Amino acid sequence: MPSLEDELFPSTPGKVKIERTHNNINRQFHRCFASTSTMFLWALFLIALTASYLSFQSFVDSGSRYLAASWGGIQWEKQVRSSAQIRRSGGMAVLVTGAAGFVGTHVSLALKKRGDGVLGLDNFNNYYDPSLKKARKSLLNSHGIFIVEGDINDARLLAKLFDVVAFTHVMHLAAQAGVRYAMENPSSYVHSNVAGLVTLLEACKSTNPQPAVVWASSSSVYGLNEKVPFSESDRTDQPASLYAATKKAGEEITHTYNHIYGLSITGLRFFTVYGPWGRPDMAYFSFTRNILQGKPITVYRGKNLVDLARDFTYIDDIVKGCLGSLDTAGKSTGSGGKKRGAAPYRIFNLGNTSPVTVPTLVGILERHLKMKAKKNIIEMPGNGDVPFTHANISQARIQLGYRPATDLQTGLKKFVRWYLSYYGYNHGKSVN
Numbered sequence: 001m002p003s004l005e006d007e008l009f010p011s012t013p014g015k016v017k018i019e020r021t022h023n024n025i026n027r028q029f030h031r032c033f034a035s036t037s038t039m040f041l042w043a044l045f046l047i048a049l050t051a052s053y054l055s056f057q058s059f060v061d062s063g064s065r066y067l068a069a070s071w072g073g074i075q076w077e078k079q080v081r082s083s084a085q086i087r088r089s090g091g092m093a094v095l096v097t098g099a100a101g102f103v104g105t106h107v108s109l110a111l112k113k114r115g116d117g118v119l120g121l122d123n124f125n126n127y128y129d130p131s132l133k134k135a136r137k138s139l140l141n142s143h144g145i146f147i148v149e150g151d152i153n154d155a156r157l158l159a160k161l162f163d164v165v166a167f168t169h170v171m172h173l174a175a176q177a178g179v180r181y182a183m184e185n186p187s188s189y190v191h192s193n194v195a196g197l198v199t200l201l202e203a204c205k206s207t208n209p210q211p212a213v214v215w216a217s218s219s220s221v222y223g224l225n226e227k228v229p230f231s232e233s234d235r236t237d238q239p240a241s242l243y244a245a246t247k248k249a250g251e252e253i254t255h256t257y258n259h260i261y262g263l264s265i266t267g268l269r270f271f272t273v274y275g276p277w278g279r280p281d282m283a284y285f286s287f288t289r290n291i292l293q294g295k296p297i298t299v300y301r302g303k304n305l306v307d308l309a310r311d312f313t314y315i316d317d318i319v320k321g322c323l324g325s326l327d328t329a330g331k332s333t334g335s336g337g338k339k340r341g342a343a344p345y346r347i348f349n350l351g352n353t354s355p356v357t358v359p360t361l362v363g364i365l366e367r368h369l370k371m372k373a374k375k376n377i378i379e380m381p382g383n384g385d386v387p388f389t390h391a392n393i394s395q396a397r398i399q400l401g402y403r404p405a406t407d408l409q410t411g412l413k414k415f416v417r418w419y420l421s422y423y424g425y426n427h428g429k430s431v432n
């Protein structure tokens with residue numbers, strides 16, 4: 001029996017089988033039509049299925065977008081405005097990025113306490129225990145400071161915030177911190193300290209009036225500099241870590257925005273800041289945790305058995321330096337993204353001016369904790385660390401009125417007291 005294909009498309013053109021009856025042709029035609037219509041129905045069904053899948057997918061996408069965007073709406077704007085409301089004459093409205101971070105929390109509280117408007121922004125990433133960040137957030141909330149959960153790379157969010165509030169100042173503290181972690185996760189440093197910084201500066205330069213920007217650079221920019229103490233005019237072109245390199249890049253990037261757009265910029269080179277509500281990744285914090293838990297600590301030592309040293313700086317002193325910087329920051333001059341005149345570009349060391357070795361730090365902690373550390377002393381691995389830091393703060397003293405007042409012994413006593421209370425170690429225990 002000839003196939004349907006044979007019937008309709010004869011192999012030799014012109015040789016149609018004329019002996020076929022009319023009925024036969026009709027039957028074949030119906031069979032063919034029935035099969036084509038089935039195919040047509042199947043095709044329709046498949047198209048409908050694909051369309052409904054796609055619309056379901058877009059519903060899910062827009063739903064998750066909606067859920068992910070934890071900002072926006074009338075109630076949210078009310079909270080943002082109220083938090084940023086200035087409550088003293090001559091006060092400022094400050095956007096604090098990284099507000100749930102260590103320095104961000106302290107600076108936000110100090111600003112709020114003196115009547116400035118403060119709005120926090122933080123992405124609550126999990127570089128270290130996010131529950132500590134949430135606890136800091138609760139502390140800030142209890143003082144009337146609202147924290148927007150979002151990333152400095154989110155240009156839409158930043159535009160919205162500047163739309164809702166005419167910030168006079170931005171205190172930019174959001175960053176990927178930590179010197180040694182840069183070897184583990186290099187892209188996080190580029191994401192926050194370079195790309196995020198640029199996104200933030202773009203928002204600042206586009207808004208009208210432009211805010212003055214004060215931001216956290218780092219003592220690490222001095223890198224392999226051996227001239228002590230470190231002065232702002234010393235060379236900073238030999239970074240020892242990617243962290244340092246991104247902070248140095250930040251200094252160059254902010255300079256560009258100052259030069260092209262007239263943004264007022266103050267960069268602060270913080271020297272190993274410590275204190276209550278601190279960062280668990282830092283040595284004084286992790287040493288305390290390990291000593292209390294009876295676990296060993298690793299103490300790095302430099303070449304030729306030389307102890308490493310840091311110009312450890314207490315958080316309250318850093319806060320004074322930050323507020324002094326905000327108070328003395330000249331105005332940005334640009335508007336509508338255009339520069340109207342020269343604006344200040346400043347960089348200051350905020351250190352303590354008295355370096356202490358890491359073994360001495362451990363000794364102080366042992367005394368305050370009344371416990372001995374199990375020390376594992378090893379040669380400093382090539383992980384981005386520098387052997388010592390030591391700040392010359394004469395510029396900050398002259399221009400900001402910065403005078404650090406807390407030595408390491410006193411500052412660590414306050415830290416240990418906070419640590420024992422926060423983590424629920426015998427509340428009544430006195431700290432020497």
Ligand SMILES: O=C(O)[C@H]1O[C@H](OP(=O)(O)OP(=O)(O)OC[C@H]2O[C@@H](n3ccc(=O)[nH]c3=O)[C@H](O)[C@@H]2O)[C@H](O)[C@@H](O)[C@H]1O
Nearest residue numbers: 177178179218219220270271272282283298299300308385
């Ligand atoms: O001033 C800065 O700009 C930076 O300060 C801080 O970096 P650092 O000065 O390296 O502080 P931190 O880690 O506490 O190590 C302190 C000392 O302990 C040594 N150290 C560290 C860990 C360890 O397990 N053992 C050890 O001996 C270590 O070798 C070092 O000698 C901030 O983290 C950083 O974000 C940045 O702000």
